[in-house]
Amino acid sequence: MPKIPGIPTTxxxxxxxxxxxxxxxxxxxxxxxxxxxxxxxASDDFTNLSKWVTVYGTPTITSGMLAGTGVVRYxxxxxxxxxxxxxxxxxxxxxxxRLIICxxxxxxxxxxxxxxxxxxxxxxxxxxxxxxxxxSSTGLIGALFSLFFSLFSIFSESTTKxxxxxxxxxxxxxxxxxxxxxxxxxxTYINGxxxxxxxxxxxxEIPHGPGFRWGGVAQGITALNPGVRFTSYTLEDV
Amino acid sequence: MTLKAAVLNAxxxxxxxxxxxxxxxxxxxxxxxxxxxxxxxxAALTWxxxxxxxxxxxxxxxxxxxxxxxxxxxxxxxxxxxxxxTISMAVAxxxxxxxxxxxxxxx
Numbered sequence: 001m002p003k004i005p006g007i008p009t010t011x012x013x014x015x016x017x018x019x020x021x022x023x024x025x026x027x028x029x030x031x032x033x034x035x036x037x038x039x040x041x042a043s044d045d046f047t048n049l050s051k052w053v054t055v056y057g058t059p060t061i062t063s064g065m066l067a068g069t070g071v072v073r074y075x076x077x078x079x080x081x082x083x084x085x086x087x088x089x090x091x092x093x094x095x096x097x098r099l100i101i102c103x104x105x106x107x108x109x110x111x112x113x114x115x116x117x118x119x120x121x122x123x124x125x126x127x128x129x130x131x132x133x134x135x136s137s138t139g140l141i142g143a144l145f146s147l148f149f150s151l152f153s154i155f156s157e158s159t160t161k162x163x164x165x166x167x168x169x170x171x172x173x174x175x176x177x178x179x180x181x182x183x184x185x186x187x188t189y190i191n192g193x194x195x196x197x198x199x200x201x202x203x204x205e206i207p208h209g210p211g212f213r214w215g216g217v218a219q220g221i222t223a224l225n226p227g228v229r230f231t232s233y234t235l236e237d238v
Numbered sequence: 239m240t241l242k243a244a245v246l247n248a249x250x251x252x253x254x255x256x257x258x259x260x261x262x263x264x265x266x267x268x269x270x271x272x273x274x275x276x277x278x279x280x281a282a283l284t285w286x287x288x289x290x291x292x293x294x295x296x297x298x299x300x301x302x303x304x305x306x307x308x309x310x311x312x313x314x315x316x317x318x319x320x321x322x323x324t325i326s327m328a329v330a331x332x333x334x335x336x337x338x339x340x341x342x343x344x345x
Contacts, residue, residue, distance in 0.1 A: 028241055028343060029343070029344040030241070030246065030249060030341050030342065030343055030344055031341070031342055031343075031344040032249070032250075032253055032339065032340070032341045033338075033339070033340045033342075034253075034321075034337065034338065034339050034340075035336075035337070035338045035340075036309055036321040036323060036335060036336070036337055037335070037336045037337075037338075038309070038323055038325050038333060038334070038335050038336075039333070039334040039335070039336055040327075040331065040332075040333065040334075041331065041332040041333070041334055042331040042332070043331065043332075050329070051329045075328040075329045076327050076328055076329055076331050077326075079325070
């Protein structure tokens with residue numbers, strides 16, 4: 001515990017003189033606790049990738065948005081398990097993009113919000129088991145991609161998807177994913193409003209604690225489809 | 239004996255009045271506030287009015303990067319103590335340190 005002269009911490013007692021029911025002085029002990037909690041409030045506007053580590057692929061910056069294909073990890077780690085990542089939507093293209101939280105440094109194990117755009121827009125909760133969790137497209141080109149990727153053992157589908165929910169999403173909306181540590185629930189939001197997409201998870205199914213509080217983005221998950229692109233990103237302890 | 243909230247609040251206010259700024263330290267501050275990071279300005283603390291013996295404050299260190307091992311507390315220019323905290327920020331971002339003082343009747 002800290003050395004704070006004026007603040008007795010738990011275990012130290014500061015007697016308090018109060019008046020009893022018959023005017024008799026009574027000593028009552030009180031305990032004073034002080035807690036100190038660092039919290040990260042990180043942000044990036046995708047001017048460049050200087051605040052990011054490329055974990056996989058070749059992500060790029062296009063028109064002030066994260067683009068290309070790849071997985072990037074933010075260079076600052078959250079200080080608590082109760083971390084929230086958000087992205088402001090800059091464009092909405094067919095494909096998939098993931099906002100990653102609770103990741104290890106190599107982004108091998110994590111939770112994520114997957115934003116998928118097809119005929120409709122859906123949110124899903126993703127449990128990731130590998131940074132190379134990127135799908136290839138079907139057809140000849142897709143087969144060629146698959147061959148290429150499998151040759152280098154970098155594309156292996158190793159995620160599981162839960163609680164897919166149709167949402168309405170527009171440019172400039174802010175999408176968020178939060179690990180609610182108190183209830184061990186992954187929650188998702190659009191402009192701060194909860195969506196129907198959430199998932200209670202086992203507390204120990206992926207590691208938590210220091211070293212497992214990284215955030216990231218997986219961009220261009222479906223080959224040849226850009227997916228949702230973000231113009232800015234925030235990562236914070238909630 | 240049960241203390242009234244007003245008694246706990248008074249003691250809480252007396253405690254929080256001791257601290258008006260916070261600092262970040264790259265090595266042990268010891269008893270003097272040593273090793274304060276010269277690149278990081280001290281951050282002001284504004285304490286909430288105590289309620290049921292609890293008061294909170296936040297210190298915001300804007301756009302900082304580095305590695306620190308302790309958070310220091312000051313009363314004007316007087317060092318009042320520190321808390322060991324390992325804080326590492328590889329790139330410049332805002333760092334908020336949340337403080338809470340809680341006074342309770344000791345069972």
